[in-house]
Structure formats: structure tokens, C-alpha cells
Amino acid sequence: MSYATGLTVIERLERLAPKHIAMPNDRIGLQLGTLKKDIRKVLVALDVTEEVADEAVLEGVDLIIAHHAIIYRPLEDLQSDSPAGQLYAKLIKHDIAVYIAHTNLDAAEGGVNDLLAEALGLRGGLDVLKVVHTEKLKKLVVFVPQTHHQQVLDAMFAAGAGHIGDYSNCSFNIAGEATFMPSDSAQPFIGEAGVLERVAEVRIETVVPESLVQQAVQAVIKAHPYEEVAYDIYPIDHEAKSYGIGRVGLLPSVIQLGELAGHVKAVFGLDAARVVGELERAVRKVAVLGGSGGKFIGDAIRAGADVLVTGDIDYHTAQDARAAGFALIDAGHHIEQIMKQGVASYLAGALAGTATEVAVSQAVTDPFRSV
Structure with missing residues (x-):
């Protein structure tokens, strides 16, 4: 098995906690390092403190996913003899990236x-x-030959389309006839250049959350047999889900x-x-x-x-x-430290099939003590 890249790890994380559902101006996302590398080990933490950084170095961690921002206020300097500067320097020296999921994870x-x-x-x-966020819906309409109807439909649903309330895989399908004439430079799946073709096709209509439109369209294009895919996207007044x-x-x-x-x-x-x-x-x-x-x-x-x-x-x-x-x-x-085990368990499942390891930080970051 190969390691997941940082981009893959975060793509899986953002399926759980999409960035667009965060509160305005929240400090989320990649705050330090790069995701363009293989990730051998992920450490999930509530905060990124000196103790967490030491733990990450000792455990050979490549990526820390934390709830609270490591950079919350604007930086005035990066002096390596200050507490914050020492922390950043240690993480950079050991090539440990830090990604924050805050109110989107809330x-x-x-x-x-x-x-x-x-x-x-x-x-x-x-x-x-x-x-804090209500997602809008779009209507996605795709025209596909009957031979590939189910293949394209399954791809749309896998990409997040077709959810209405407590129901999934929702669509409306109408059989009809399509016409087209390939040009001399075309490489048609059906037909030949200069000849008008008539093909039995299905018009698929479904809904997709606005944030997943491009993902759904790319899934359709990948599953569709045609060189040029005919599809429409319509705005609708319905709301998908509130977060x-x-x-x-x-x-x-x-x-x-x-x-x-x-x-x-x-x-x-x-x-x-x-x-x-x-x-x-x-x-x-x-x-x-x-x-x-x-x-x-x-x-x-x-x-x-x-x-x-x-x-x-x-x-x-x-x-x-x-x-x-x-x-x-x-x-x-x-x-909120409850998120450590919750996120780690989710990521372990989401990264199954890769060699990337997910661990829970054991460092105590609560600054308060009861006496």
C-alpha cells in the first residue's frame, strides 16, 4: 500500500467538515507547511502547543490536524527566540504541516x-x-445514451447528487431521441463525421448541493461515453441543508x-x-x-x-x-478535546486502503488546573 498525499488526507477530512460551512473569517485551512507530500502519519490534536509539536516530532508525524488555530492573530514577526517563533520553527524544521478545522468541524x-x-x-x-450556513440546491440535467444511463446515474449519486431530505438517489429520467452531427475533427463515440445521427438517450434530472456542483459535473464527464457531454445547471429556490x-x-x-x-x-x-x-x-x-x-x-x-x-x-x-x-x-x-478521537476514527476509516497512520495526540493542552 502507498501513503496518502496531504491533499488526499484533507480532501477526505473536508468531506466531514467542508470549509464553506465555517463561520465568516474563521482561521481554518492549511496554516503551516505543505500538503504536497506523502503523509506517513497524521496526528489529531485540539491545540498545537510546544508539547504537541514535540510529540509530533517524536512520533514521526507529517501532518497535524487541529481544532484551534496555531496562527490566530496576525503575525508581526517570526522571531525564533519567542515562544510562538520557536514553535513554528520546530514544525518547519521537521516538515510538519498544520491544518485547522474549527467552526466547520463544530x-x-x-x-x-x-x-x-x-x-x-x-x-x-x-x-x-x-x-450558520444554509446550502442552496442546483438542478443538474444530463443527457446520456441509454446504454450508459445507469453508469452515469451511479456516478452522479456517488458524487453527492440526488439527496432530498431523508431520501437519497433521487432523480427523474425521461427517454427521448438526440440528434448530432460530428465534424471532421471530432472523435465521436457514436456516428461518423458529416453524418446526422439519431440516438436513443435519457434525460436525467437530479438535485445537487451548490458546493458539490463541480464535483458532480466532473463525475458525469468521467462516466459519460461522449467526447462532448451535454448537461445543464439550473438555479432553484430549494434549500438543501442547514448547518x-x-x-x-x-x-x-x-x-x-x-x-x-x-x-x-x-x-x-x-x-x-x-x-x-x-x-x-x-x-x-x-x-x-x-x-x-x-x-x-x-x-x-x-x-x-x-x-x-x-x-x-x-x-x-x-x-x-x-x-x-x-x-x-x-x-x-x-x-472540545472529544474531537481528537472522533476525527481520528473518521480519518482512519476514510484512509483505509492506504498506508497512512492516524494517531490521537496524548499531550495535555488544557492551560487550567483545579486546586
Whole structure:
């Protein structure tokens, strides 16, 4: 088996967490190094710290995939005797690339917030807490000879076309007759130069998310037997899918806020969690959001949640929530480390058939300690 290239690894990752669903101006994508190389080993980390860089060097890692940006604020210099400069220099010296998947991974199906909700045992059909991106649909129409109808149809579906709600492989197919006359310079699959041809063809109509249009068109061209493929792309008003950060779901039963706080501590291996609200109050509908979720309290209230589990709640935000009678559990920003195993497991499956190894960072990057 051969190693996957960096470009291949990221193409597979972006099937899980497409860049276009990230929040505006988010620091995502390749931040250091190159993807134009073979990747023997990928390391999945929450942060890229000195400890993670040392781990990557020791383990022979070629690519770090992290959740939090290694370059968040604009750089004023690259002095190698500063902490940040030393970190960048070490990674560059050892040819270790760094790729960031942040709010696109938060919003992704199977991403950070789904993993958090799953860990908490939320059920009842999870809702998105805050929609950040709604995908538009396009209508893709392709004309294909009947002999290659199924081949082209299968290629369209494999490229992401044909999804309507909970249904896949959706299309409409109309048989008809096509006419064409090859020129002297053509190399036709059917017919000969200067002769009008009449061919039994099928018009295939399906829908495809706007972000996958080019991918679907390329799949059609590859599967189609003709030298020149006839296809149309139409704008339509339908929306394909909404993506967002945070999730809202139900606990298996009503419990007290204090019990939920204990459950949060146990699930995420915390020494402590900060709680806003009476510990005896009953809760069942839970909103969860990895990272700093204070500004989404209003969304959680509008969603009918009894409590928001998140991180980095400041004093005045906590006071506002308390005044509104809304409960909070501040579990800390670091609970997002759940993404390490989730992304690593996904990538291991996505890269099956290659020699590329995927590992989970064991370095502790949480800057806080409970004393």
C-alpha cells in the first residue's frame, strides 16, 4: 500500500467538515507547511502547543490536524527566540504541516457538537442551536445514451447528487431521441463525421448541493461515453441543508441540575464544573456547545432548553443568565478535546486502503488546573 498525499488526507477530512460551512473569517485551512507530500502519519490534536509539536516530532508525524488555530492573530514577526517563533520553527524544521478545522468541524454532522451531544446521551432528534450556513440546491440535467444511463446515474449519486431530505438517489429520467452531427475533427463515440445521427438517450434530472456542483459535473464527464457531454445547471429556490453550531436534545429522563453537572464531570473527566442555577431544579432539554458559548444563551432559551452546557462563561454573562432564570454549566473550553478521537476514527476509516497512520495526540493542552 502507498501513503496518502496531504491533499488526499484533507480532501477526505473536508468531506466531514467542508470549509464553506465555517463561520465568516474563521482561521481554518492549511496554516503551516505543505500538503504536497506523502503523509506517513497524521496526528489529531485540539491545540498545537510546544508539547504537541514535540510529540509530533517524536512520533514521526507529517501532518497535524487541529481544532484551534496555531496562527490566530496576525503575525508581526517570526522571531525564533519567542515562544510562538520557536514553535513554528520546530514544525518547519521537521516538515510538519498544520491544518485547522474549527467552526466547520463544530457545524459538521458528526463533528464536535454532535460528539458532545452523544457523550451526554442526548436523544429525541438533535436540533441545531444556531444555524450558520444554509446550502442552496442546483438542478443538474444530463443527457446520456441509454446504454450508459445507469453508469452515469451511479456516478452522479456517488458524487453527492440526488439527496432530498431523508431520501437519497433521487432523480427523474425521461427517454427521448438526440440528434448530432460530428465534424471532421471530432472523435465521436457514436456516428461518423458529416453524418446526422439519431440516438436513443435519457434525460436525467437530479438535485445537487451548490458546493458539490463541480464535483458532480466532473463525475458525469468521467462516466459519460461522449467526447462532448451535454448537461445543464439550473438555479432553484430549494434549500438543501442547514448547518450550525451547538445542538439541542433531550436527556433520557428529567433529572436535577446538580445531577447533570455530575454527569458532565464524569463524561468529560473534569475535576470541577461551574454551575449557574439552583442545583435542585429539574432539567431535561439540554443545549450543548463546545468552546465559548456565552453569546448563544439567547439561542438556547429560544430553543426551549432548560440548560446550556458550554465553556468560558464570564461573570456578567452568568449574572444575566441567572437573572433570566436560565441554567448554565460551564464545563470549560477543553471539553472540545472529544474531537481528537472522533476525527481520528473518521480519518482512519476514510484512509483505509492506504498506508497512512492516524494517531490521537496524548499531550495535555488544557492551560487550567483545579486546586
